[in-house]
Amino acid sequence: MAARPEPQPQGRPHAVVVGSGIGGLTAAVALHQRGWHVTVLERAAVVEAVGAGIGLAPNGHHALDVIGLGEEIRELAAWQGDGGMRSPSGRWLARTSSSAAAERFGGPLVLVHRATLIDRIAARLPEGTVRTGSPATLADPGVAGGRPAVVTTLGGDIEADLVIGADGINSAVRRALFPDHPGPVYSGITTWRVVVPAPVAAFEPHETWGRGALWGSQPLKDGRVYAYAAAVAPAGGRSADGEKAELVRRFGDWHDPVPRIIDAAAPDQVLRHDVHHLITPLPAFHRGRTVLLGDAAHAMAPTMGQGGNQAIEDGIVLAHHLPDAGDVATGLAAYSADRLPRTTGIVRKSAKIARLMSVRSAPAVALRDTVMTLAGFGPGLALRTFDGIADWLPPQRTYAAGARGRQVHDQQAHQAQR
Template sequence: MGDTAVVVGGGIGGLAAAIGLRRVGWEVTVVERASVLDDAGAGISLAANGLRALDELGVGEAVREASRGQYRGGTRTPGGGWLARMDGAVLEKAVGTPIMAIPRSTLHRLLRDSLPAETLLIGSEAESVQQIGPGTVRVSCGDTVLDADLVVAADGIGSKVRSLLFPAHPGPVYSGSTVLRAITEQAVELRTDFELTWGRGAEFGHIALQDGRAEWHAVLNLPAGTRFADPLAELGRRFHDWHDPIPALLNATRTDAVLHHDVNELRTPLPSYTVGHIALLGDAAHGMTPNLGQGACQALEDAVTLAAALATGPTVEAALARYDAERRPRSQAVARAARQAGRVGQQLSHPLAVALRNAAMRLTPSRAAVRMILRHHGWVPPQLS
């Protein structure tokens, strides 16, 4: 069994993989192409499966201390009527924790703080990844060349490593939705911890953060590449007559704080998450739509599963085979479920379809909704200790 690894990508999945590998005795270098770690991003919700993974990585307690539990909220119509309510206390009783909300920048910092500073090689882009021998992979980053027993590709949905390993794969495709999001500049008065509001081909949601601010997002059905000269003004026009606190959230936000990204996904599943001594992880392996809030949680599951497999496998090859067998079916099933959730949720635009969906949601017992959530949140990690 080898003991040196290079992780390509310093996002949530890559940092978690590095932490996990170090916990089972590997020497790790994380290659991150960004030259400045400004931790751009808005907020993120972490479900029980992601929190359990963070516990196994040794950072769960710190993440919980910086997070806010999501206890009160649900899904509404633009006029403010409730389609479904979710009681976080019921979820906590079922899985041991409510969903927790945290600024993405804080999560990045906490993960980085769990690694020695010298582990991170910033401002370096992996230009090529080659298997140069039966057990050696070479990563070339300009003048820097790194040889390792294992490479973990956590370089996002546009993964360059994935395209090298699977040149015939079509890669990411546009989901049909684009998302604008931000964290408010100051604290806002909220009556709930989280909400989703579904209109016709549009969604607005918020999560309350520990310091009183809120992360909000707006999802719209638009052609790929659509951008607005003044995103806040455009959102104000589209959502001005939606219920409180939506206008207040927009008014509490700086224009330059708004992030705008098209929602892409790996609609064609990969045939494998491993090739030789290279493993794909997170969005590079199974980039999915955000409709279930499981993208980061699945990357965290990947990281713990990979580390556990390498800790117990007789060879790297056997460990990677186990990783692929355990992670590919589950993560691809979650990706399909997320895609379907978007199609029956935010992406619906026909008035009749929207009315039928709303009626079905009102008639669905809360117990059934909790059972659906548990399918994804109930994952239990392997132990790394």
């Protein structure tokens, strides 16, 4: 079927986003606010947030400031007081606090349900922007002669000034752009996630490391608890009697409140996923008029909680380099140059932490815990892992969120110059 140009109000440049996840929607909003006409194509019949909770670090808030959402997200912060890392017996290995994190990185750590974040980003798009039940295939990345990119949909082919592949870790857009790349590989760990609907008695937020396994418990603003777990396991495994029963076997004798959280979980709400990552970086994040972001570009292990944050950064930086359609090639090259080194480093650091979590021999675990205890003496030292990551700022000074965003930017820019 012949390609058809998408109607463009007043001749505005047109971007087609393949996938309606966090990164794709952030890019759509940022481009829309810069005057682009945007179409988001989502394969699923309805936009659903896959997963349970997501941790938004200050770098994610700073990125969301650009589209006017940062303050709204900061207001959802539920962590107050102390927290840190523990052993399965409950012994504290490293302590930190919400105030220390906020002071060091310019904002709080905010745990939200993915559905909440998706809804709030999507609400900033014009009605009709997101088309559900619309699978799309990249037919032409727009490489030769400055011609437009083309995506094939059920309703026909669509021409666009820009196509954004935000279609996740198994991205078909990525395979079309870089067919020789090895793609994602299994990291060796499996994760479980659950949101407990009923309140659990007060506890200090924590991440607990055991032998080849970890557990995290974090409060949500609405009073629920988001919990996540990870363990070394063969790929493709599933528990015959359900994943809640698997959590009981693996974590049921860990310190309080872990058993209480497992007990409060609805069996059909425990999510299990093998963790794959793009440990071999792509040669670039773009080709022609087509670009990748989020897991499609740099899927990483969740051990630093940066997957969603980096996808949000991607969307903001992409729009920054594409003020209009006048020179897409230059803009996409600048985006790749900005994002590829940063995300490659975070992918590798996340993999390194996953390997550290995966040690199982008693001597290795004892050594690891001792090192963590010594390194975690004091709240500042416990946060050092995120230096250069959580304190990231967007490449512009204009914050839609107003004074708060500008104040954070100016303060941290001054510190960087000292």
